[in-house]
Amino acid sequence: MYTLCPETDADTPEVEALLDLCFAPGRTALSSYRLRNGVPPVRELCLTMRAGDPDESMVAAIRYWPVRVGGKPVLLLGPVAVHPTAQGEGLGGFLMRESLSRAAAMGWERVMLVGDAPYYGRFGFSKLEHVEMPPPTNPDRVLGLELRPGAWVGVRGAVRRETRPEVLAGLAELDAPDLRSSCAEVEVTKDGPHARDKHQLTASHSAADR
Ligand SMILES: CC(C)(COP(=O)(O)OP(=O)(O)OC[C@H]1O[C@@H](n2cnc3c(N)ncnc32)[C@H](O)[C@@H]1OP(=O)(O)O)[C@@H](O)C(=O)NCCC(=O)NCCS
Numbered sequence: 677m678y679t680l681c682p683e684t685d686a687d688t689p690e691v692e693a694l695l696d697l698c699f700a701p702g703r704t705a706l707s708s709y710r711l712r713n714g715v716p717p718v719r720e721l722c723l724t725m726r727a728g729d730p731d732e733s734m735v736a737a738i739r740y741w742p743v744r745v746g747g748k749p750v751l752l753l754g755p756v757a758v759h760p761t762a763q764g765e766g767l768g769g770f771l772m773r774e775s776l777s778r779a780a781a782m783g784w785e786r787v788m789l790v791g792d793a794p795y796y797g798r799f800g801f802s803k804l805e806h807v808e809m810p811p812p813t814n815p816d817r818v819l820g821l822e823l824r825p826g827a828w829v830g831v832r833g834a835v836r837r838e839t840r841p842e843v844l845a846g847l848a849e850l851d852a853p854d855l856r857s858s859c860a861e862v863e864v865t866k867d868g869p870h871a872r873d874k875h876q877l878t879a880s881h882s883a884a885d886r
Contacts, residue, residue: 678767679730680774681859683722683737691724691737698757707810708790711752711837712741716847718751720782721775725767730859735759736767738775742838742847745788745807746831749838751779753789766866772799776823785827788820788835806832 683691695703703709718740725736738756742749753775758767776799779787789796790809796819804820820828838844 677728678735678862678864679726679728679732679859680862681724681726681730682719683717683724683739687724687734690734691739694734694737694759695755695757697759699755703755706790707813708752708754710810711743711835713837715741715838716844717741718779718847721751721779723771723775725771725862727762735762736771738771740775740779742843743788744836744838746833748786748831749784749843750831750835751784751787752835753787754791764866766864768795769798770862770864772796776821780823785824786820786822786831788818790817791819792817793819804828808834810835 681687721738721740723738724734726732727735736756736758739754741752743752744750756768756771758765758771776787787801788804788807789801790813791801793801793803793816799821801819801821803816804818807818807820808815809818822828
């Protein structure tokens with residue numbers, strides 16, 4: 677059994693330590709971090725998993741930030757990380773599916789990330805043509821997913837930081853106690869190549885004004 681919770685400020689040092697453990701040194705120099713600097717994350721979608729109850733140590737985390745491409749709102753997925761002792765048990769797949777399902781329920785239409793196509797392809801991501809991350813980024817690693825059919829059609833150009841004041845204000849004001857109350861106990865079983873949750877988890881948020 678795992679405890680799945682939205683990340684709060686109190687979790688942040690532990691998430692950062694997990695990311696340091698899972699990624700090569702210098703991860704914050706990557707181009708995607710330049711798009712996140714000074715921008716609040718999409719807190720409802722930044723999820724943590726702990727083995728057992730909420731006091732146990734963190735085993736997995738996923739984060740999302742808002743960006744813009746061609747003037748359109750886009751979710752930038754990442755980083756996602758699973759503690760080395762828990763990798764291959766389906767936690768990464770579980771976090772991907774659960775967070776993407778929540779994102780769709782919130783009204784987000786398109787998602788992108790920079791990562792390995794062989795892993796993210798299993799969630800429906802494919803190479804984005806004509807979408808440029810800040811250099812240096814290998815274009816083959818710039819991947820996208822439509823949460824609404826056709827949402828990436830005609831959306832092209834440089835990936836920009838989200839700077840609209842009304843969006844930043846909305847992201848910043850989310851209340852930590854509200855987030856904490858939406859923790860859930862979950863079972864994750866590796867079922868072939870994919871994990872399957874045994875609970876109906878996805879929050880039924882109303883469509884966000886994006
Ligand atoms: C990548 C990561 C998040 C996957 O989480 P996980 O819980 O280990 O993954 P799951 O158990 O859901 O899935 C495991 C499957 O993914 C595959 N996989 C893992 N990383 C992969 C990669 N980089 N490329 C291709 N396949 C990969 C495994 O081989 C396994 O395949 P199988 O289902 O056919 O056996 C995790 O391994 C991790 O934190 N790695 C270090 C950090 C990292 O690389 N993050 C992603 C950055 S782009």
